[in-house]
Amino acid sequence: MNLMSWGMYPRIESNVFKFDGEESLKHVINEHSELIPYGNGRSYGDSALSRNIVDLRPKNHFIDFDEDNGLLHVQAGVMLAEILEAFVLRGWFLKVTPGTKLITVGGAIASDIHGKNHHVAGCFCECVEDFKIMLADGTIASCSKKTAPELWKATCGGMGLTGVILAARIYLKKINSHYINQTTIKTRNLKETFAAFEEYRDKPYSVAWIDCLARGDDIGKCLLMVGDFRDDGQLDYRLKPQKTIPFNFPSFALNNWSVRAFNKLYYGRVKERVTRQKVDIDTFFYPLDAIGHWNRIYGKPGFTQYQFILPKETSYKGLEEILGAIADSGKGSFLAVLKLYGEANGNWLSFPMEGYSLALDFKIEKGLFELLDSLDKIVIKHLGRIYLTKDVRVSRETFEKGYPEIETFRKYRKDQNMDTKFQSLQSKRVGI
Ligand SMILES: Cc1cc2nc3c(=O)[nH]c(=O)nc-3n(C[C@H](O)[C@H](O)[C@H](O)COP(=O)(O)OP(=O)(O)OC[C@H]3O[C@@H](n4cnc5c(N)ncnc54)[C@H](O)[C@@H]3O)c2cc1C
Structure with missing residues (x-):
């Protein structure tokens, strides 16, 4: 399939894999390398492009909402627009949102996106309690900042290069007006x-x-x-x-x-x-x-x-x-x-x-x-x-020169055998 991101440059031929359940994703990961997760393609360049793509958009179910704590559990392919549509009426908004609502929760974590309130609220991952991710060997890890600090630091902002985020629990913010x-x-x-x-x-x-x-x-x-x-x-x-x-x-x-x-x-x-x-x-x-x-x-x-x-x-x-x-x-x-x-x-x-x-x-x-x-x-x-x-x-x-922790990231990827499994055009270009 001919694929591109929001900038429409470059366009490449990719094999696009959808999956039903965890076993079928495991099979895709075991059988292929040069894989990268693809959310809603709202990144501008080549970070979500590769020879083999895992399409996350169909994974768009809401799992649970804890109203007392504003904690929403969703599959990674849920878009921010879908969250707004379901929750603004009930008085909830996203703690951090970028300049488009047409991105997935998985994409928001992988880019550790920011909004107009970074100076007071930080990045998207500041509102993530934990996420579930399928790693290079097909196992599933549950990751929070406390329980798996290295996987957290590598995945939040890691551009899909540590695995496929399957679901996440994120805190919403109470509002009293739209x-x-x-x-x-x-x-x-x-x-x-x-x-x-x-x-x-x-x-x-x-x-x-x-x-x-x-x-x-x-x-x-x-x-x-x-x-x-x-x-x-x-x-x-x-x-x-x-x-x-x-x-x-x-x-x-x-x-x-x-x-x-x-x-x-x-x-x-x-x-x-x-x-x-x-x-x-x-x-x-x-x-x-x-x-x-x-x-x-x-x-x-x-x-x-x-x-x-x-x-x-x-x-x-x-x-x-x-x-x-x-x-x-x-x-x-x-x-x-x-x-x-x-x-x-x-x-x-x-x-x-x-x-x-x-x-x-x-x-x-x-x-x-x-x-x-x-x-x-x-x-x-x-x-x-x-x-x-x-x-x-x-x-x-x-x-x-801009990312002083790059060697730590590279070493982590290598030690976890992620470097040969998850690759994008971008990761190959800049050597990560
Ligand atoms: C109009 C517009 C305005 C924007 N404004 C902002 C802004 O204000 N602030 C900001 O920070 N960004 C902004 N962005 C960029 C956008 O928020 C990010 O590129 C976001 O990551 C796109 O999410 P996506 O679901 O479309 O992911 P994609 O573009 O499909 O993928 C982006 C990255 O996330 C990875 N990824 C996607 N899903 C998963 C998953 N389930 N598991 C693991 N990795 C995954 C991909 O491999 C890729 O590396 C804007 C984009 C547009 C088009």
């Missing part, structure tokens, strides 16, 4: 942007859209959106039908001029320095999910998301340098998202560290990888790292 009080702060440059993040630090959710083509004194100008749930007792949630982009746009449609025009309109539509609105869950957390297959606007060659994080001490200097290099290159991105992060959690390949990250979408075109290679150098100079779940091209050297 509305959020959102404040938007308009800034004129990077200095104001950083000051605004610090000023609103006590808000649990924050995210900024940056105009990545701004130059000179305007570099880093943004719209910072911060918010928190209201307390008005209104609870409702229905998945809305999506409008869908029906075909790939011609790739010339997205260029420096269209991005510049979009940025001008998007930034210009907000007139005041500070504005306040009441918005619902989908508007605040998942604006991109409103349009199905929005990845097609990048055209048939596909696109990639470049997401890096820098430590707090070097964030300002590094971002200034990187935004300058992007503006000079003329390769713009509609989406340029800046987020604030709290402390790292010690999982060996987890992406977040205390500081700021920037995520930018670029269409695949001539000269792009050369630009990204040059940005990597700035990221590494400022002691940062690249997010594996978005990546499709980073070199082994850049990857290793």
Whole structure:
């Protein structure tokens, strides 16, 4: 089957295995190598792509809910959207959620994903009590942070390279409204942007859209959106039908001029320095999910998301340098998202560290990888790292410099015979 992830690059021929029960998955694992679990394919690059794929989406049953503790037991193929649909009405929300609800619980653990509240709530795995995973020899392990600390640190953020997560117990968060009080702060440059993040630090959710083509004194100008749930007792949630982009746009449609025009309109539509609105869950957390297959606007060659994080001490200097290099290159991105992060959690390949990250979408075109290679150098100079779940091209050297626990991870995989069984295109490229 021809397979790809959200970036539509690369596309490869894979054997896709579904399984009925544990015995049939064991058989798949025993019989094949170069295997990798596949959730809902919302990673951007090649972390879920390999010669042999285990399809987890059909494993989408709810197992149990402990209402007293907000502890939900689900199979790994359950999507966050399915959890919202069943639980918002009852006053529960996800403790940590990314910018799309169309991912599986297994994918959330394997990427140790983060949301707009990392500075107060950490990564997704902070809300996981335990999970069940099938290992390279076909045995099933039950893993919590306490009972199997090494398997935990390797699997949370381990990009599917330790085994197939079958089910997990995750804590939900109590809410008393499906509305959020959102404040938007308009800034004129990077200095104001950083000051605004610090000023609103006590808000649990924050995210900024940056105009990545701004130059000179305007570099880093943004719209910072911060918010928190209201307390008005209104609870409702229905998945809305999506409008869908029906075909790939011609790739010339997205260029420096269209991005510049979009940025001008998007930034210009907000007139005041500070504005306040009441918005619902989908508007605040998942604006991109409103349009199905929005990845097609990048055209048939596909696109990639470049997401890096820098430590707090070097964030300002590094971002200034990187935004300058992007503006000079003329390769713009509609989406340029800046987020604030709290402390790292010690999982060996987890992406977040205390500081700021920037995520930018670029269409695949001539000269792009050369630009990204040059940005990597700035990221590494400022002691940062690249997010594996978005990546499709980073070199082994850049990857290793960003992840100091890589040797521990490699050794663990080797000792457990995982390294020859579970492999993705990405793991082969960066040597894990
Ligand atoms: C619009 C959009 C916004 C996003 N916003 C954010 C964000 O704000 N923060 C963030 O952190 N990420 C974000 N992401 C990335 C996304 O959350 C991650 O890539 C997530 O891992 C995708 O989950 P998936 O179920 O689609 O997994 P896939 O893309 O199918 O797989 C991703 C990785 O998880 C592994 N995996 C999947 N299921 C299992 C399993 N059962 N057992 C073991 N390994 C498994 C795969 O092998 C692969 O390495 C965003 C993605 C999109 C498209």
